[in-house]
Amino acid sequence: MSDTRTDDELRAAISDGDRARRVLAERSGALAKTTKARIERLLQADRTAAFESGELRFAAFTRCECGAGMAYPPSIGAHGEWNCSAILRGKAPKGGTHSPPLAFAFYEIKSEAQPSAGGATTRPADEHGPLPMDGGGL
Numbered sequence: 001m002s003d004t005r006t007d008d009e010l011r012a013a014i015s016d017g018d019r020a021r022r023v024l025a026e027r028s029g030a031l032a033k034t035t036k037a038r039i040e041r042l043l044q045a046d047r048t049a050a051f052e053s054g055e056l057r058f059a060a061f062t063r064c065e066c067g068a069g070m071a072y073p074p075s076i077g078a079h080g081e082w083n084c085s086a087i088l089r090g091k092a093p094k095g096g097t098h099s100p101p102l103a104f105a106f107y108e109i110k111s112e113a114q115p116s117a118g119g120a121t122t123r124p125a126d127e128h129g130p131l132p133m134d135g136g137g138l
């Protein structure tokens, strides 16, 4: 397979790729920021920011102190954290005790989307939404 493009054409293609990568990074950064703000509102008990369970990736096994699975919206990007899914879904009863957020950077938590989870999930049985795909929303 020989590429017949000239050196200048190849340089232009690389430059286009760099521009595209930058735009993608900006878009996913903006989405992560919006998602983070939404989570902050939920942590302040503003239920109007609630996520649908189909927007969340749940932990395979790890649960919050309240019993709900830990979860995160994939749109949070690479620097997010696991939170109580009852809080993220706007369904946490008032006054409950919840585990603190678990940052991706510090906790290895197996997600339901990992093949090694073998189908295990803490997703509520009555709310089997579509599994967000890797990179979904980015």
Ligand SMILES: [Zn+2]
Binding pocket: 064, 065, 066, 067, 068, 084, 085, 086, 087, 092, 097, 098, 099
């Ligand atoms: Zn909880």
